[in-house]
Amino acid sequence: MKSLKVGLCGTGNVGSAVLDALTKNPEITQKQGGVQLEVILVGARKGKSAVRNKELKVVTDLRQAASSDDIDVFVELIGGCELAKELVEIALRNGKDVVTANKALIATHGDELFKLAKENKVQIGFEASVAGGTPVIKALREGLVASRVQWFAGILNGTTNFILSEMSENNTNFDVALKEAQDLGLAETDPTMDIDGTDAAQKASILAALAFQVPFEFDSVSYGGIDQVDLEDLNYAKELGYSIKHIAYGNLNEGKVNVSAYPTLVSKELLLSQVGQQMNALDICCEEIGSTVYYGPGAGPKPTASAVIADLVDLANGGWPAQESGSQVNKISKKIIKPFPRYFRLEVKNEAGAIAKISSIFAEENISIEALIQHEAKKLKESLQDTVPVVIISGSVDEEVTSRLISSLESMDEINSQVKQFRIHNAL
Ligand SMILES: NC(=O)c1ccc[n+]([C@@H]2O[C@H](COP(=O)([O-])OP(=O)(O)OC[C@H]3O[C@@H](n4cnc5c(N)ncnc54)[C@H](OP(=O)(O)O)[C@@H]3O)[C@@H](O)[C@H]2O)c1
Known part of the structure; x- marks a missing residue:
């Protein structure tokens, strides 16, 4: 032996x-x-x-x-x-x-x-470095070695997935859900790297190196945390047929690789949207196969130890196929090129013509409005009736146009707060 x-x-x-x-x-x-x-x-x-x-x-x-x-x-x-x-x-x-x-x-x-x-x-x-006990590195290094990855989308941080699940299912606010995660030993005493997205971004950078043969380049990953997500966003997302997950995303387009990790609306039709509590999941879409989804515990001593030991067994059996990193063909680009459909939430003064002005700003940028929700002001608390929340689902739009759109919206007299924006992942 x-x-x-x-x-x-x-x-x-x-x-x-x-x-x-x-x-x-x-x-x-x-x-x-x-x-x-x-x-x-x-x-x-x-x-x-x-x-x-x-x-x-x-x-x-x-x-x-x-x-x-x-x-x-x-x-x-x-x-x-x-x-x-x-x-x-x-x-x-x-x-x-x-x-x-x-x-x-x-x-x-x-x-x-x-x-x-x-x-x-x-x-x-380094199997245990991403998704704990769920063998996603092995899938990329070996199982999918004959396929070309087009994109991956993953829930790679159990702590934030637990917090978002608790908020969404039990209407708990962020602080209560975080405290619960800490009490259950799911979140560190200092959970900053989970909450601000650093942990998921590091894992996304590892997956991208394997999926697209680019260098391990954490500095080129753009990311944001779940502290931007309010209960209101989770409820609007639900009403529109989505859940909100922290999604690590990587994609390859004409030799350019984008890697990012942000709170994202996920269509209820996708498996990722059903991943609750502290579980992890990764959807890898390849040209030859389409989507394959990997689901399981992303942390915890025993699942992580299982991945470490699996690596030891692999090493004893000869290790892994040599992999070229730093491909001359594919390059990581920090500028996110891929357009996404998007969710916007705006606090709009309850005045005639405001919605028409907002629509015209979207039209000026040639962005379609796919859905719009504005609840009747009288259904809101009296203190909130001067402004009403308006939620818009747009067609696909890239980062550059999104920033321009947001500045135009925020400069309107009828909008007196920051415009919230999240991407939408709805690839089937
Ligand atoms: N926990 C998980 O579920 C999980 C999941 C996936 C990956 N990981 C990764 O696994 C690794 C270990 O995580 P963990 O949760 O086991 O951490 P941990 O419980 O904090 O254990 C860290 C260990 O390293 C030792 N250590 C730390 N700094 C040291 C130093 N400067 N000199 C000597 N010893 C030092 C500590 O020794 P002392 O006891 O003397 O302080 C302790 O034995 C990390 O890279 C983590 O990201 C963890």
Whole structure:
């Protein structure tokens, strides 16, 4: 039976789950993967107290763990980009394969690290860095290797999906839903990177590198967070046949790749719209196949550990097909070229002619209005009757024209607040 000697650093949520699985149930990978995985040493700054299994060899010098002659593969589960990067580089330079769950590291330094791996004839597994236990990296690297990806759209952050689901299903406001996510252990004490979209954008950048053979270029991903979404938006979206999800989107058009992550209205007819609570899902559309959708838990110690261990089994079985990154044909462009249908919400003074003026501004930019909702002012609270919310679903329009349209709308005397805008994903 093939075997692999493993060194691991990071004994937090994921690291402990990997160690538990490898030491308590080693027969699973033997029976199902034909591979014996043996944990040779663990690096933990707190020493022995950091591991549950006291028989494991623990060293407090993490650099020593990464370079040890006794291991074949180094598993990095520390997180962050500084020490983690240094340890991964040490391991690669010392001829060790590497497995990591660290999306920030891959999204930001992926190209450098893959170059170093290639120079040292070793490989890097990073299945756990996107969608936790759901094998989306494997789908892109292997299952779809004979197909050309046109676009992907994914719910890649469980915390924000939970918050949006709670708000939409139970009419809870953002702060209450966030507190609930924290109480359930789904959100970090500091959830900034989830809420502002950074986490999903890092994952989108990793998917784009695989899907479109472009560099790992997190700086070229444009993104925004779910803090822009109000209960009112979720309710209007529902009324119009949509849900609002945080969607990481990548697409290829004439050699230009756009990668982004924003709150987005998703048509109720699409599977993505049904993905609730903390679940993740990724729809990958290829020229040859059409859409394939991958659904499952996107985080949590056990699902993430499962992805880490699957990478170890793959490495023992020879690793992955070599992939060209930094294609000369496809280039990432920060300027979003793809037009989307859009949702606009405006607070409009309750005066005759206001809607006609708004329509004429849309017409000047040659943008069609596909749907418009304006509820009767008398149905609103008295304090809100001076202005009424107007919601418009437009035809497809690109970013540049959208910004121009919004400035024209905001300069109208009849509109005295910021215009809200979200994209709509309705590709079938
Ligand atoms: N949690 C998830 O569900 C999940 C899902 C997908 C991917 N990931 C990724 O998996 C990785 C680990 O996540 P986690 O949730 O397991 O994190 P965690 O619970 O915070 O554990 C981090 C571990 O790294 C150690 N560590 C951190 N900084 C260190 C430093 N400067 N020097 C020495 N040790 C250090 C910590 O040691 P101490 O105990 O001594 O502080 C701890 O053992 C991250 O890259 C994360 O993005 C996590």
